[in-house]
Amino acid sequence: MVRRVLLRMKIISVEHEYGKDQKLRKEDVMILKQWTEMQCHLPHVSELHLMFFLHSCYYNIEMAKSAIESFFTIRTHCPEFFKNRNPKSTELVKQMNVGCCVDLPKKTPEGNQILLYKFLDRDVGKFDANEQMKLFDMGIVHCLMQNGTSEGVVVVCDFKGASFAHLLKINVSIVSKVFPYLQQALFIRLKAIHYLNVGLLVDGLMSLVKPFLKSELIDSVHVHNSIETLIQHIPIECLPSDYGGSQPSFKELHEDHCQRLFDFADYFIDEDTYIVDETKRIGKPSNPSEIFGLDGTFKQIEID
Structure with a gap:
């Protein structure tokens, strides 16, 4: 579903992003892609999103993995910000x-x-x-x-x-x-x-x-x-x-x-699927009290 929505939107192309940033290597993006596909609790992550994560982490693959995990997990546990995002509502x-x-x-x-x-x-x-x-x-x-x-x-x-x-x-x-x-x-x-x-x-x-x-x-x-x-x-x-x-x-x-x-309404509506499935997470499922401590400090999520 995510891929179909992205194709309908007027969005930047992956070719454009690769072309403008020589430090953004397709082989690194594919390493991230393979890793996300092995994380059964994660939703599908598009190539463009993977490129954004890698760029934001200054091309560090391990940092990008951590950001991806945090991105989807936080969105799952904070529905007050990340659910019901139809801009026409x-x-x-x-x-x-x-x-x-x-x-x-x-x-x-x-x-x-x-x-x-x-x-x-x-x-x-x-x-x-x-x-x-x-x-x-x-x-x-x-x-x-x-x-x-x-x-x-x-x-x-x-x-x-x-x-x-x-x-x-x-x-x-x-x-x-x-x-x-x-x-x-x-x-x-x-x-x-x-x-x-x-x-x-x-x-x-x-x-x-x-x-x-x-x-x-x-x-x-x-x-x-x-x-x-x-x-x-x-x-x-x-x-x-x-x-x-x-x-x-x-x-x-x-x-x-x-x-x-x-x-971009269709894209934002589809974002409701950008969450983790805790029943498929290897190891102990995450929960808000573990992610956000009593002091409100974010607890970094461990990744494989």
């Missing part, structure tokens, strides 16, 4: 107008893809943190499937319009699952996170996020109260016009992004 359509993460057209000089999240509706009652995290991940996955790999990913979160009430909805339980997934499972190279227009939320935000950041990423988290310090890291020409940049306005990017998600 009433709830997700509503949430797209509450907050949205778009991929910006122009990459940084280093070749990093920029993802910009922005609050669109200040009404706390409409804000659903789980659904927002779901849309955030869907945006990242869609960007990869349509554009292919990039040197890395830089995330900018614009907190203009957010309040302490919003922050209270992004609780420890959510962060303890999302950040391990972003850093250890999702097939991207997360290079930096920039928080913009944080204001008085800065202390609460950092105390919430910092415990779950890998040590090598802590120094790559930046807080900005104005665009002036953000553009010291990201060239202003990469930003939307309403941020002073030369790209289309966020409104235009948002409308285009939503339409592209709608066009």
Whole structure:
């Protein structure tokens, strides 16, 4: 089913990815393919996805195996983020107008893809943190499937319009699952996170996020109260016009992004199958209490 869905979508080709990245070797991808086929608990993993995993792990096969295992296992045990992802559903359509993460057209000089999240509706009652995290991940996955790999990913979160009430909805339980997934499972190279227009939320935000950041990423988290310090890291020409940049306005990017998600509905619906079958796992089945410790710290899953 996964292969058929991929063929129907307008996605990047494996030939294009091999052609643009000489370090990405087909023989290494085939080693991963053979390994996944021997893991009875894993679903089918497409060649394109295997390429993404290998690229995100800097071509290290053993690291890629660990990421693959973590990716599917975390998705299985976090249905609040990874189930019911039809972008045309009433709830997700509503949430797209509450907050949205778009991929910006122009990459940084280093070749990093920029993802910009922005609050669109200040009404706390409409804000659903789980659904927002779901849309955030869907945006990242869609960007990869349509554009292919990039040197890395830089995330900018614009907190203009957010309040302490919003922050209270992004609780420890959510962060303890999302950040391990972003850093250890999702097939991207997360290079930096920039928080913009944080204001008085800065202390609460950092105390919430910092415990779950890998040590090598802590120094790559930046807080900005104005665009002036953000553009010291990201060239202003990469930003939307309403941020002073030369790209289309966020409104235009948002409308285009939503339409592209709608066009990928079949892919996101099929993602419900991207889970492990614990009854077929060799050894002891995994469970949430073992994967996420009492302190919320992700426990690395052992692989053969």
